Amino acid sequence: MTEKIISLRTKIETDLKQATDLADLETLRVSVLGKKGEITNLLKSLSQLPPDERRQAGQAANELRDWATLAIADAKGEITAREQANSLATESIDVTLPGRRRTIGRHHPISTTHTQLENLFTRLGFSILEGPHIETVYHNFDALNSPQNHPSRDETDTFYFSDELLLRCHTSPMQIRVMKTQAPPIRIVVPGMTFRRDEIDATHTPAFHQMEGLVVDKGIHFGNLKGMLELIVKELFGPEAQIRLRPSHFPFTEPSAEVDITCYSCKAKTMEGCRVCKGSGWVELWGCGMVHPQVLQNCGIDPTVYSGYAFGLGTDRLTSAVYGITDPRLYFENDMQFLCQF
Ligand code: PHE
DSSP: OHHHHHHHHHHHHHHHHHOOSHHHHHHHHHHHHSTTOHHHHHHHHGGGSOHHHHHHHHHHHHHHHHHHHHHHHHHHHHHHHHHHHHHHHHOOOOTTSOOOOOOOOOOOHHHHHHHHHHHHHHHTTOEEOOOOSEEEHHHHTGGGTOOTTOGGGSTTTSOBSSSSEEEOSSSTHHHHHHHHHSOSSEEEEEEEEEEOOOOOBTTBOSEEEEEEEEEEETTOOHHHHHHHHHHHHHHHHOTTOOEEEEEEEETTEEEEEEEEEEOTTTTTTSGGGOTTTTTSSEEEEEEEEEEOHHHHHHTTOOTTTOEEEEEEEEHHHHHHHHHTOOOGGGGGSOOHHHHTTO
């Protein structure tokens, strides 16, 4: 046993001399002190010795282990110092090189649209609120009067976490949260991200942005809603901008309408081949309508006293319309060349 210990020590000494860099040294350390290393194996084999030999051999083996641990640590220190001295001697820094310019970002065009609209709505006395992206089925559908068989409830349309929780597919659940906690008069807008299981194409991305508007007071009528929509469009597109209202259906508004603006890609001229308006000359930007009496009631507001209107602006498309952007994918790619144009 003693011979074995002595020859192992001699071998480690030779190997240490040959280790020229930190990687060599680590290989050596593992082969000697690692789980299956030679010293580790030696220590394990002690148990097979007769008891009288074991004490002495054990002591020698432990000493060998302590010596090897120290010797390897010393060698590591030496190699590190040598490598540092080398790099100081051979490398130099050229202080005359021009500095690296830090690229500074800009506001995302959708944020700019949101800020522009928020400024308008603040001037009109609205409060700006944000709501949770993860919503309950109750706030996203049930309280909004959505029938059990409504297609948007389907798993193919909406991202569900469970039977009760989902990624909101519109900002309308905030209508419920606000009406349940605030008494009329209510004037709010809710900007934020919304999610649907849509295939990506020239007008759809699975995440997109909306801005919900809600006004509830005594004597609110459809004329107020139309006036507000025109004000928004004129603010963004100037006095000539045109909108078109189409009768529509939403479970939480009655009557309901969809708001279109003239196609921002083909300007209603080359309609046939247009990817954006698919030949119609118009692009859908909003859903809106008068708050359904049942929804007011669900929130504890008396529909015989109060009425209201609501709208859900698609702010990605609105931004596309403002800047003439024809592919909504660009909003989500974080391409600085694209973003820095705005
Ligand atoms: N939440 C509707 C949608 O996302 C839009 C809408 C909002 C319609 C408010 C009416 C009133 O399609």
